Amino acid sequence: xxxxxxxxxxxxxxxxxxxxxxxxxxxxxxxxxxxxxxxxxxxxxxxxxxxxxxxxxxxxxxxxxxxxxxxxxxxxxxxxxxxxxxxxxxxxxxxxxxxxxxxxxxxxxxxxxxxxxxxxxxxxxxxxxxxxxxxxxxxxxxxxxxxxxxxxxxxxxxxxxxxxxxxxxxxxxxxxxxxxxxxxxxxxxxxxxxxxxxxxxxxxxxxxxxxxxxxxxxxxxxxxxxxxxxxxxxxxxxxxxxxxxxxxxxxxxxxxxxxxxxxxxxxxxxxxxxxxxxxxxxxxxxxxxxxxxxxxxxxxxxxxxxxxxxxxxxxxxxxxxxxxxxxxxxxxxxxxxxxxxxxxxxxxxxxxxxxxxxxxxxxxxxxxxxxxxxxxxxxxxxxxxxxxxxxxxxxxxxxxxxxxxxxx
Amino acid sequence: xxxxxxxxxxxxxxxxxxxxxxxxxxxxxxxxxxxxxxxxxxxxxxxxxxxxxxxxxxxxxxxxxxxxxxxxxxxxxxxxxxxxxxxxxxxxxxxxxxxxxxxxxxxxxxxxxxxxxxxxxxxxxxxxxxxxxxxxxxxxxxxxxxxxxxxxxxxxxxxxxxxxxxxxxxxxxxxxxxxxxxxxxxxxxxxxxxxxxxxxxxxxxxxxxxxxxxxxxxxxxxxxxxxxxxxxxxxxxxxxxxxxxxxxxxxxxxxxxxxxxxxxxxxxxxxxxxxxxxxxxxxxxxxxxxxxxxxxxxxxxxxxxxxxxxxxxxxxxxxxxxxxxxxxxxxxxxxxxxxxxxxxxxxxxxxxxxxxxxxxxxxxxxxxxxxxxxxxxxxxxxxxxxxxxxxxxxxxxxxxxxxxxxxxxxxxxxxxxxxxxxxxxxxxxxxxxxxxxxxxxxxxxxxxxxxxxxxxxxxxxxxxxxxxxxxxxxxxxxxxxxxxxxxxxxxxxxxxxxxxxxxxxxxxxxxxxxxxx
Numbered sequence: 001x002x003x004x005x006x007x008x009x010x011x012x013x014x015x016x017x018x019x020x021x022x023x024x025x026x027x028x029x030x031x032x033x034x035x036x037x038x039x040x041x042x043x044x045x046x047x048x049x050x051x052x053x054x055x056x057x058x059x060x061x062x063x064x065x066x067x068x069x070x071x072x073x074x075x076x077x078x079x080x081x082x083x084x085x086x087x088x089x090x091x092x093x094x095x096x097x098x099x100x101x102x103x104x105x106x107x108x109x110x111x112x113x114x115x116x117x118x119x120x121x122x123x124x125x126x127x128x129x130x131x132x133x134x135x136x137x138x139x140x141x142x143x144x145x146x147x148x149x150x151x152x153x154x155x156x157x158x159x160x161x162x163x164x165x166x167x168x169x170x171x172x173x174x175x176x177x178x179x180x181x182x183x184x185x186x187x188x189x190x191x192x193x194x195x196x197x198x199x200x201x202x203x204x205x206x207x208x209x210x211x212x213x214x215x216x217x218x219x220x221x222x223x224x225x226x227x228x229x230x231x232x233x234x235x236x237x238x239x240x241x242x243x244x245x246x247x248x249x250x251x252x253x254x255x256x257x258x259x260x261x262x263x264x265x266x267x268x269x270x271x272x273x274x275x276x277x278x279x280x281x282x283x284x285x286x287x288x289x290x291x292x293x294x295x296x297x298x299x300x301x302x303x304x305x306x307x308x309x310x311x312x313x314x315x316x317x318x319x320x321x322x323x324x325x326x327x328x329x330x331x332x333x334x335x336x337x338x339x340x341x342x343x344x345x346x347x348x349x350x351x352x353x354x355x356x357x358x359x360x361x362x363x364x365x366x367x368x369x370x371x372x373x374x375x376x377x378x379x380x381x382x383x384x385x386x387x388x389x390x391x392x393x394x395x396x397x398x399x400x401x402x403x404x405x406x407x408x
Numbered sequence: 409x410x411x412x413x414x415x416x417x418x419x420x421x422x423x424x425x426x427x428x429x430x431x432x433x434x435x436x437x438x439x440x441x442x443x444x445x446x447x448x449x450x451x452x453x454x455x456x457x458x459x460x461x462x463x464x465x466x467x468x469x470x471x472x473x474x475x476x477x478x479x480x481x482x483x484x485x486x487x488x489x490x491x492x493x494x495x496x497x498x499x500x501x502x503x504x505x506x507x508x509x510x511x512x513x514x515x516x517x518x519x520x521x522x523x524x525x526x527x528x529x530x531x532x533x534x535x536x537x538x539x540x541x542x543x544x545x546x547x548x549x550x551x552x553x554x555x556x557x558x559x560x561x562x563x564x565x566x567x568x569x570x571x572x573x574x575x576x577x578x579x580x581x582x583x584x585x586x587x588x589x590x591x592x593x594x595x596x597x598x599x600x601x602x603x604x605x606x607x608x609x610x611x612x613x614x615x616x617x618x619x620x621x622x623x624x625x626x627x628x629x630x631x632x633x634x635x636x637x638x639x640x641x642x643x644x645x646x647x648x649x650x651x652x653x654x655x656x657x658x659x660x661x662x663x664x665x666x667x668x669x670x671x672x673x674x675x676x677x678x679x680x681x682x683x684x685x686x687x688x689x690x691x692x693x694x695x696x697x698x699x700x701x702x703x704x705x706x707x708x709x710x711x712x713x714x715x716x717x718x719x720x721x722x723x724x725x726x727x728x729x730x731x732x733x734x735x736x737x738x739x740x741x742x743x744x745x746x747x748x749x750x751x752x753x754x755x756x757x758x759x760x761x762x763x764x765x766x767x768x769x770x771x772x773x774x775x776x777x778x779x780x781x782x783x784x785x786x787x788x789x790x791x792x793x794x795x796x797x798x799x800x801x802x803x804x805x806x807x808x809x810x811x812x813x814x815x816x817x818x819x820x821x822x823x824x825x826x827x828x829x830x831x832x833x834x835x836x837x838x839x840x841x842x843x844x845x846x847x848x849x850x851x852x853x854x855x856x857x858x859x860x861x862x863x864x865x866x867x868x869x870x871x872x873x874x875x876x877x878x879x880x881x882x883x884x885x886x887x888x889x890x891x892x893x894x895x896x897x898x899x900x901x902x903x904x905x906x907x908x909x910x911x912x913x914x915x916x917x918x919x920x921x922x923x924x925x
Contacts, residue, residue, distance in 0.1 A: 110715045139714070297713070
């Protein structure tokens with residue numbers, strides 16, 4: 001019974017022949033999909049690509065990409081202890097989170113190893129929405145012992161649409177949302193589109209200017225239509241984008257993906273295969289001065305020790321895809337890590353990646369070399385490529401933080 | 409003169425007293441906070457009916473651990489008891505069995521069974537002795553071991569391999585995790601004898617004779633018995649001796665001082681907040697309260713990791729024993745039982761199936777129709793409990809769930825009726841002499857003794873809640889995730905009974921951390 005819960009998840013979903021659940025946008029998504037290239041995202045049928053990867057990628061970076069993100073796990077947290085509960089859950093101090101603001105957080109198990117990351121939306125009136133990459137209801141319920149809170153999973157009862165890219169501000173303004181000019185990154189407002197109530201937050205997973213729209217599932221098609229009507233009018237180039245393009249832009253933007261870039265603590269079986277926030281380069285999210293939170297004792301101890309490994313951003317020379325490559329401290333030297341996820345960045349014209357590497361006495365290796373295996377006309381070859389650590393995200397643009405954003 | 413480090417012990421039960429004694433001896437200033445008016449926790453005497461006093465929840469203590477008796481130089485409180493009879497297994501027709509620590513006698517007991525009993529007791533006593541290094545010290549960690557952990561494990565290994573010898577070690581490893589029902593059937597013919605031994609394995613637990621793990625609970629009992637001093641054997645004497653010794657060592661007892669919270673600052677216990685609003689600071693806080701109360705109420709989840717709280721919350725600690733005190737006009741007349749044997753523990757459990765069937769009820773949220781009873785007459789040893797000519801009969805009756813399906817309201821009378829009619833079969837006319845009675849269900853025990861679940865041992869003595877897993881992984885060496893907060897109650901290793909060993913082990917652990925002053 002438990003295993004089928006994600007399959008039954010979609011609203012009014014009764015077709016037993018269908019393995020993946022449809023999202024509220026399924027009609028529209030289906031009609032735009034030329035490739036019929038589907039993936040499962042938390043049990044929902046989700047497009048990997050609609051048309052071509054390149055066109056979707058450049059929609060996000062050059063015009064406007066629209067993505068159905070309903071499958072993202074969403075939880076509503078309320079009750080008198082909601083804030084205390086969340087502050088004991090996450091490593092960051094969120095006691096100052098104002099209504100209509102959003103913050104990025106991670107949370108750990110008792111050993112200070114990361115279970116997942118996500119965002120907390122302060123909805124006002126002591127209510128919060130927690131969005132996460134993976135299913136977290138068990139952990140939230142376990143963590144709620146001793147707190148007067150209500151926790152409700154709302155993954156299936158809230159539809160969400162991401163509108164991302166340089167023209168996203170202009171698109172949403174043209175769709176009738178007028179209050180966007182004052183909306184800063186990580187802020188949110190309640191608005192109306194064609195009379196439909198919606199919540200709009202200036203958040204996203206692309207590193208670009210972008211918004212996320214949160215609505216009742218019954219209004220999903222209407223919102224989609226309202227946005228794509230602008231394309232029909234020839235005002236903007238708006239394209240639906242799939243998981244493939246998202247993977248490209250999120251690596252460029254330096255966002256980690258739990259479960260892909262590192263084993264979440266819940267899924268790690270072997271010792272040392274789980275990761276602390278420090279080891280993920282998320283030390284800035286850990287506040288050891290705030291009230292007690294799960295994992296604090298362990299993180300306090302870890303903070304005092306030199307770091308042993310870290311998930312870092314690496315750009316790799318050359319044009320050979322460094323997928324799954326091992327990393328060495330010199331050409332043919334000792335192995336120090338692996339590439340976790342990588343992509344050829346069309347906008348930067350280089351290979352960029354997330355890599356898990358060992359640190360020596362708290363310091364990164366002086367040199368990092370990737371041994372890359374690649375095929376040329378079905379023949380396997382190997383080559384060496386030097387890698388460079390990137391402290392900042394590979395791709396940042398001032399438009400992602402400009403308020404008000406530039407109008408097109 | 410330097411200021412002595414101050415310790416607050418929460419709860420004045422015997423383990424709290426033992427721990428206080430050791431700490432006071434080492435030079436700490438110890439204050440014991442007791443929620444109730446009287447000291448002594450579950451072993452404390454209280455009035456249950458006008459002029460009739462109950463000797464606490466303790467029916468029959470084997471006695472305080474011998475090492476503690478010697479370490480603390482305690483003094484005997486009353487005249488030495490005669491040769492100890494372990495128990496009398498009552499028979500409805502009067503064919504009773506008398507069990508001592510090394511022999512059994514009675515009607516219709518075969519020579520084979522007498523021989524088997526000697527062998528059985530010897531064998532189990534040797535297991536209990538082999539386990540002793542594990543019992544009287546902190547249970548060893550299996551990961552990140554320190555020298556002491558390694559030493560304890562090495563001693564245990566040596567004891568099992570060379571102390572027991574090949575045959576006994578093999579036998580121990582064979583029976584250690586299984587049920588007492590099968591083992592007793594292997595040894596004995598007499599149904600009565602088997603039942604009496606089975607009761608000792610299951611009394612106080614949510615287990616029947618056929619439940620795996622009941623050999624371990626039996627060994628636990630034999631261990632307590634083997635290492636008990638004969639000088640202090642009643643709950644009252646043990647408490648009095650501990651109190652006198654603590655008092656002269658400068659321990660301050662504060663009755664009517666219920667602790668509301670343990671004060672925690674920056675992950676460190678700094679004292680306690682009393683129900684009265686008074687804050688008392690201390691460098692060390694030791695909790696003799698049950699583990700759930702300690703962590704989930706006194707410390708609070710907001711100061712602890714989530715999974716740790718989850719483990720604490722999942723400790724199985726549902727009591728199964730109802731305590732009943734009868735004020736009687738005359739001593740009960742058990743068919744064909746010499747009155748002098750009333751001084752001993754009397755068991756009503758005719759055979760193992762009877763015990764197992766009694767347990768079946770509690771599995772489904774009901775009280776046993778035919779309960780298993782352990783009966784004592786404490787007023788024989790301590791005449792002050794009842795007015796002259798009257799007596800107090802104390803009964804531990806199992807099985808009764810803490811929260812029966814139909815609730816306790818009407819069930820109290822029904823169950824009391826079950827108990828009385830059971831006793832009546834063995835001691836006709838008993839009910840007519842009952843002046844007053846007092847029934848303490850596991851729910852009552854939970855409330856009256858501030859013990860979540862009302863379990864004898866503050867938590868099942870099951871393998872998954874024993875040794876390095878008692879009370880839970882992460883707090884099994886008496887220190888806790890909160891710096892300066894220690895546990896010393898029955899919920900810690902090696903568990904309940906009036907041995908005082910948890911208090912002893914906890915004190916040693918505190919001294920390891922704090923050093924002697």
